[in-house]
Amino acid sequence: MNEIIKQLGSRKSIRQFTGEIVSQEDLELIIKTAQRCPTSINGQQISLVYTRDKDKIKQIAEFCGGQQQVATADVFIFVCVDFNRTIFAVEQTGEEHQIDKSAEGVLVGAVDAGIMLNAIQISAESLGYGTTAIGAVRNEPAAIIELLGLPPKTFPIVGTTIGVPTKEAKNAPLKPRIPIESFAFEDKYDDKKVKDGVLLYEKQMKKFRVDNNMNYLQSYCEQTAGYYKNIYFRKIEENYTKQGFVFKD
Amino acid sequence: MNEIIKQLGSRKSIRQFTGEIVSQEDLELIIKTAQRCPTSINGQQISLVYTRDKDKIKQIAEFCGGQQQVATADVFIFVCVDFNRTIFAVEQTGEEHQIDKSAEGVLVGAVDAGIMLNAIQISAESLGYGTTAIGAVRNEPAAIIELLGLPPKTFPIVGTTIGVPTKEAKNAPLKPRIPIESFAFEDKYDDKKVKDGVLLYEKQMKKFRVDNNMNYLQSYCEQTAGYYKNIYFRKIEENYTKQGFVFKD
Numbered sequence: 238m239n240e241i242i243k244q245l246g247s248r249k250s251i252r253q254f255t256g257e258i259v260s261q262e263d264l265e266l267i268i269k270t271a272q273r274c275p276t277s278i279n280g281q282q283i284s285l286v287y288t289r290d291k292d293k294i295k296q297i298a299e300f301c302g303g304q305q306q307v308a309t310a311d312v313f314i315f316v317c318v319d320f321n322r323t324i325f326a327v328e329q330t331g332e333e334h335q336i337d338k339s340a341e342g343v344l345v346g347a348v349d350a351g352i353m354l355n356a357i358q359i360s361a362e363s364l365g366y367g368t369t370a371i372g373a374v375r376n377e378p379a380a381i382i383e384l385l386g387l388p389p390k391t392f393p394i395v396g397t398t399i400g401v402p403t404k405e406a407k408n409a410p411l412k413p414r415i416p417i418e419s420f421a422f423e424d425k426y427d428d429k430k431v432k433d434g435v436l437l438y439e440k441q442m443k444k445f446r447v448d449n450n451m452n453y454l455q456s457y458c459e460q461t462a463g464y465y466k467n468i469y470f471r472k473i474e475e476n477y478t479k480q481g482f483v484f485k486d
Numbered sequence: 487m488n489e490i491i492k493q494l495g496s497r498k499s500i501r502q503f504t505g506e507i508v509s510q511e512d513l514e515l516i517i518k519t520a521q522r523c524p525t526s527i528n529g530q531q532i533s534l535v536y537t538r539d540k541d542k543i544k545q546i547a548e549f550c551g552g553q554q555q556v557a558t559a560d561v562f563i564f565v566c567v568d569f570n571r572t573i574f575a576v577e578q579t580g581e582e583h584q585i586d587k588s589a590e591g592v593l594v595g596a597v598d599a600g601i602m603l604n605a606i607q608i609s610a611e612s613l614g615y616g617t618t619a620i621g622a623v624r625n626e627p628a629a630i631i632e633l634l635g636l637p638p639k640t641f642p643i644v645g646t647t648i649g650v651p652t653k654e655a656k657n658a659p660l661k662p663r664i665p666i667e668s669f670a671f672e673d674k675y676d677d678k679k680v681k682d683g684v685l686l687y688e689k690q691m692k693k694f695r696v697d698n699n700m701n702y703l704q705s706y707c708e709q710t711a712g713y714y715k716n717i718y719f720r721k722i723e724e725n726y727t728k729q730g731f732v733f734k735d
Contacts, residue, residue, distance in 0.1 A: 351600020
């Protein structure tokens, strides 16, 4: 098994850090390496804003709903959709940028941000660091837009912590995933397999918490319901619109 | 430099394939490995539908606007947002799923799809295959939804080709990226650096095509304008709505 399969296959989110620093050299390498990942039409409509300022990181943790895992990270990186860049590029040709005024624009930015987020994390993990993706940067977008000085046509869509993992976090057992036959299908989606998979996974997750003395862990259905019975981040559409995006067509 | 940094740092999209097959064993390993990547709230709101059926792949290429790189791939994988799974999970607790009716739901699905796409590609590349991300699965969403038998609350948001790269494709020069100082910022976004970066990159891309006898290559501003002066995929919002999603709040 090659090193990459080994790393990806044992990946876990790291939420406890030792407090040791991410070296500046490593951080630069992570950013540089991640920049090689693909973007739609090579538009490079992503910008990163990172901070290692501990006061700012604590403030970001508050904006993210008070997350200790964010507050204790050594570095926080925001992955921002950046049509400010492409608008300027399009202007150079005398044309007018339209994609930001469409659902396609919203999606292409979000997918590219996800791609970049994963590349940052894989790169960081290969250097021995731990990360967790933070969707809660969408909890208070206006505050983050102000903090980072983001201009119109940009949006802080996802973020990641980086830090040195504690031994306990590193050695924590791998959480099971839904059964693979309910996740990947050849040729046709199979609704029955999806539903059977949820029911089986629910049992596996309940067994997992017993086996690992993780009584605090919610089961899959409990955790999913806990979040998805609410629209937990309510200011997305409002703030997207304020930043000049439109979801239509 | 470790193997992972080396692979990520020399990544390129592969659009020419030898016609050799992706082994079934490798395909299963790619899918299994990629499944370890994170999803928001561990919701696992992603399903994959893949095909190695050559007729289907040709049909997919047509739906994607007639792309030869798709038609000649050995495997095509769709990364689908799948709230059908989480709706069923939430129902098990007697609660009602709400997130699909919000902008947050649209975004969380798109970001998670991007994360998964990148994990699939990195895994495939580590095994010696080549890939290109295909956003054009959003060109004819209704046709793809029908082809894959996707139920309501799911959406085929991005895809990837996988195949064995030709030597020429593998050895092609790495395309430059925008200057790193215009891509990643400490603490604050810098509009001037973004714009200066576009202008410098434009020159670099023009030099790159001369240096590498790639006269067919568009410059950054030309290519970006070529796509983004139009809303090139117009049926996104319509088809999202048909699949039961709402972008509001």
